[in-house]
Amino acid sequence: MGVTDTTMDKLVSLSKRRGFVFPSSEIYGGINACWDYGPLGVKLKNKIKRFWWHAMTQLRDDVEGLDAAILMHPRVWEASGHVAAFSDPLVDCKKCKQRHRADEIEGPRCPNCGGELTDPRQFNLMFKTFMGPVEDEASVIYLRPETAQGIYVNFDNVRQSSRQKVPFGIAQIGKAFRNEITPGNFIFRTLEFEQMEMQFFVRPGTDETWFEYWREQRMQWYGQLGLKPERLRFHPHGQDELAHYAKAAFDIQYEFPFGWKELEGIHNRTNFDLTRHQEFSAKKLEYFDEETKERYLPYIIETSAGCDRTLLTCLVDGYDEETIEGETRFVMRLSPKIAPVTAGIFPLVKRDGMPETAHGIVDMLRKRFDVFYDESGAIGRRYRRQDEAGTPFCLTVDSQTREDETVTVRERDPMTQTRVKIADLTRLLEEATAF
Ligand code: ATP
Secondary structure, X not given: OOOOOOOHHHHHHHHHHHOOEEEOOHHHOOOOOOEEEOHHHHHHHHHHHHHHHHHHHHOOOOEEEEOOOOEOOHHHHHHOOHHHHOEEEEEEEOOOOOEEEHHHOOOOEOOOOOOEEOOOEEEEOOXXXXXXXXXXXXXXXXXXXXXXXXXXXXXXXXXXXXXXXXXXXXXXXXXXXXXXXXXXXXXXXXXXXXXXXXXXXXXXXXHHHHHHHHHHHHHHHHHHOOOOHHHEEEEEOOOOOOOOOOOEEEEEEEEEOOEEEEEEEEEEOOOHHHHHHHHHHOOOOOEEEOOOOEEEOOEEEEEEEEHHHHHHHHHHHHEEEEEEOOEEEEEEOOOOOOOOOOEEEEEOOOOOOHHHHHHHHHHHHOOOOOEEEOOOOOXXXXXXXXXXXXXXXXXXXXXXXXXXXXXXXXXXXXXXXXXXXXXXXXHHHHHHHOO
């Protein structure tokens, strides 16, 4: 079995062919760095979100959920520092017109053509739009560039309504928008993306312990997602990399075909956010600790992951090619917990009552699992199609089924075939997909 060269080109083409990810507005020629999730992609994305939500909220007593609006009061972005500081210095090449982030190039000339560059200009990454029909400065609002601020401004609402005491966290999954200057690498960096963020509010002085705790928790989560541990690592931020609000930060990085890149950021944001919102909103956000009789602004430990980036990572990590009896097999080794389709269900042939029995199994399993019925083509071809889609199990009804109420269960990775009672299928899939 040989792991192969996982090039992004192959992945982009497989994603389109199989319906994971399509270029957005493709019939119009597409739009830069915008992508749509197809039938398999949306299932995979929903399962990744569910897996995150389950780990971050359902399994815990100390994290509550939230779903805040994308549009927020414009003052939020002044308080957060985004209006003043959320910008990348940009340079344009005077010759080939290519645009670069000033902090990403070395030397004074264009890395593309060697041409002369303009002086750096500041470029704000927030998408601006207008609220109401009048397009004046007074009605300017922004599409949120991160979900975190929706959590900070709801700190008191969530705390009071859920009767949580510090330390506790608030988790949220939602869209964010950034007018990225250098988007690319497929869905790695896009203009519109989904974040899975959790902000954990703690007593000052306990922040370093909680920071360590969450760093470990989040790394474990990627392991549970099935990613190869040798392709994951921590990257601590040096003093020069730290954001203005952060006391400490670690990225969880993955080794993509284009290098080690950030998957998630874990930040000790101190009491910067609540201090600023208290100041800008003139509302008291201090927390009164009943036990110690102290009053303070909680520190925040943030875990900020990208859903699209996690999905890309699962595709990159799972993609494999192997040669079997002279033929290349493309296989997407996704964990059964998140595979878009859990089982393909096939009648060996289209007669002798096999399709009817197979449909019966589909009806039994579809209430709990994503299953897919396929009766067309040779059985080997049907297996291959499911391999590419990442389906961990294929269940085939054959002539023996009528005799002993069993089907052939073929597993994607070892390609083993075993006979399993129809009555035991639910339990088999339940065990494989449980989290
Ligand atoms: P970068 O330096 O790569 O632009 P960042 O440090 O600005 O990223 P954060 O603000 O920490 O990123 O965002 C948290 C997470 O949100 C990232 O780890 C990533 O998974 C996701 N994310 C951020 N920007 C994008 C984007 N443009 N496209 C897709 N996902 C993104």
